[in-house]
Amino acid sequence: MTRSVPVGVGILVIVVVLAGFSLPIAMAGAVDGTQQSLADRETAMANQQAVDDFDSQDFDSTTFEITVHENGSATWTFRHEQRLEDDEEEMNFGAFAEEFEEDETGLYDRFTDQAEALTDTGEETTDREMEATAFNRSATTEYRPGAMGVIEMTFVWEGFADVEDDRIVVGDVFQNMYLGSDQSLVILPGDDLVFTDAEPEGEYTASTMENASSMTWSGEREFLEGHPRTVLQDADDVGSDSTAGTTGGSGQGTLLSWPVMLGTVAVVFGAVVAAAWYRTRRDGSVADDSPSEVAEPAGPRAESAAMGAEAEKRDESGTLTEEELLTDEDRVIKLIRENGGRMKQVNIVEETGWSKSKVSMLLSEMEREGDISKLRVGRENIISLEGFEPEAAKSPFDE
Numbered sequence: 001m002t003r004s005v006p007v008g009v010g011i012l013v014i015v016v017v018l019a020g021f022s023l024p025i026a027m028a029g030a031v032d033g034t035q036q037s038l039a040d041r042e043t044a045m046a047n048q049q050a051v052d053d054f055d056s057q058d059f060d061s062t063t064f065e066i067t068v069h070e071n072g073s074a075t076w077t078f079r080h081e082q083r084l085e086d087d088e089e090e091m092n093f094g095a096f097a098e099e100f101e102e103d104e105t106g107l108y109d110r111f112t113d114q115a116e117a118l119t120d121t122g123e124e125t126t127d128r129e130m131e132a133t134a135f136n137r138s139a140t141t142e143y144r145p146g147a148m149g150v151i152e153m154t155f156v157w158e159g160f161a162d163v164e165d166d167r168i169v170v171g172d173v174f175q176n177m178y179l180g181s182d183q184s185l186v187i188l189p190g191d192d193l194v195f196t197d198a199e200p201e202g203e204y205t206a207s208t209m210e211n212a213s214s215m216t217w218s219g220e221r222e223f224l225e226g227h228p229r230t231v232l233q234d235a236d237d238v239g240s241d242s243t244a245g246t247t248g249g250s251g252q253g254t255l256l257s258w259p260v261m262l263g264t265v266a267v268v269f270g271a272v273v274a275a276a277w278y279r280t281r282r283d284g285s286v287a288d289d290s291p292s293e294v295a296e297p298a299g300p301r302a303e304s305a306a307m308g309a310e311a312e313k314r315d316e317s318g319t320l321t322e323e324e325l326l327t328d329e330d331r332v333i334k335l336i337r338e339n340g341g342r343m344k345q346v347n348i349v350e351e352t353g354w355s356k357s358k359v360s361m362l363l364s365e366m367e368r369e370g371d372i373s374k375l376r377v378g379r380e381n382i383i384s385l386e387g388f389e390p391e392a393a394k395s396p397f398d399e
Contacts, residue, residue: 059151062183066160068170068232069190074160075134077152078111084147093149097139100151108137111153119157122173130159166237168193171229176376179219188214189232196238197231200364210238221367222376224360328362329371333385336372341388345374345381 065077084090099105115132123130134156142148162169170187179185187202189195194210200223204212217228326334335351336343349359363383366372373389375382382390 060182062180063186064184065186065188066170067188067190068161068168068193068230070168070193070234072159072161072163072168074157074170075154075190076115076157077154080151082149082151084141084149090141090147090149093139093141097141097149100139101137107151108153111137112155115155115157118173121175122157122160125175126162126172128159128162130157132156133158161232166233167196168232169229170232171226174223174227175225177223177227178376179217179221181220184216184218185228186214186216187228187230192235193232194235194238195230196233197229199227199229199361200368202228210235222374224364224374224381225376227364329366332362332366332383333371336383336385342382342384342390345383348383 059080059082061081063077063079063081065079067075067077069075082093084093100108112132112135115135119130119132122128132155135154137151137153139149139151142150160170160173162172177185195204195212195215196210198209198215200217201209202215202217204215206212209215215230217223323331331352332348335348339347345359345363348363349356352359354362363372363374363381367374370386373384373386375384375390377390384390
């Protein structure tokens with residue numbers, strides 16, 4: 001009996017002591033868990049905020065790259081770039097990039113919806129079967145040397161271009177295309193294709209269009225329906241054409257063209273010599289047949305007579321008017337100015353009497369030179385001089 005009490009007390013003390021140690025440990029674990037949970041939630045919220053920011057970001061620049069393939073399909077790439085000004089922006093973009101590549105964010109969802117809409121509209125416009133496939137996306141940080149966040153989203157547009165025999169023609173899917181001031185459209189020849197025609201001609205860095213690795217149009221600008229239009233062919237087919245000597249490819253075409261050029265020069269030179277010889281013989285024959293004719297002495301009277309004869313010839317042939325001395329571009333500018341600085345393209349056709357194709361090509365060239373601007377309104381083009389432009393429509397590529 002006397003020993004049971006101390007034993008019982010000893011057990012109670014041990015339990016209390018163990019409880020005393022275990023309670024702080026449990027409480028410490030609970031506190032650490034709570035703190036860990038809060039930190040995780042804060043990190044997740046920061047990452048989600050970064051994703052939301054870049055999902056709705058107004059990027060510094062956007063490029064639409066179209067790589068055209070021999071079968072008429074094309075790989076489309078939407079490339080967004082955003083300069084990262086400091087470490088915080090770079091860190092936020094890194095968080096966005098991780099989320100963007102792992103999950104389908106709002107930006108990527110809008111891209112896929114837009115791709116489906118583009119192919120559906122193109123199919124209705126051209127009556128060709130089209131489909132958007134092979135979607136992909138990436139987000140990386142590049143240094144140039146400053147940090148630049150780069151987002152790329154791609155898909156393959158099946159049936160994009162019209163395949164005509166050995167030509168791949170791009171353009172009939174474009175309807176009222178407008179590029180914003182921070183946007184660019186780039187067409188690249190895939191496989192073994194080369195450019196053979198472009199309207200309007202874009203910018204490229206090469207001695208000839210056939211050697212160009214890409215063609216670029218930058219905003220702000222609007223295109224005619226079905227434009228920009230480019231024609232691509234297999235490089236081997238272009239090399240076998242009569243114009244191969246101008247492509248600057250392997251150089252064989254240029255070497256083969258030298259005999260033709262030399263032959264042409266020889267023929268022209270021979271024709272000139274023959275004409276001179278014939279004229280000399282004819283003049284000598286006339287002099288021999290008219291020995292009694294006395295040549296009129298040279299002098300002021302002879303010069304006056306010659307000038308009078310020349311003036312008479314000009315009167316008979318018709319004097320060139322001021323209007324006839326104007327270039328086609330000058331006539332168009334003068335016509336638009338007389339109509340208040342702005343005209344419909346169809347009215348220019350009516351006023352000048354030129355064909356629709358001539359007016360279209362002339363206006364495209366004048367737009368490239370910056371002489372006029374064109375704006376598509378409904379099914380009509382409005383041609384304006386500087387300072388008389390109507391408000392441009394919104395880009396169909398805008399997010």
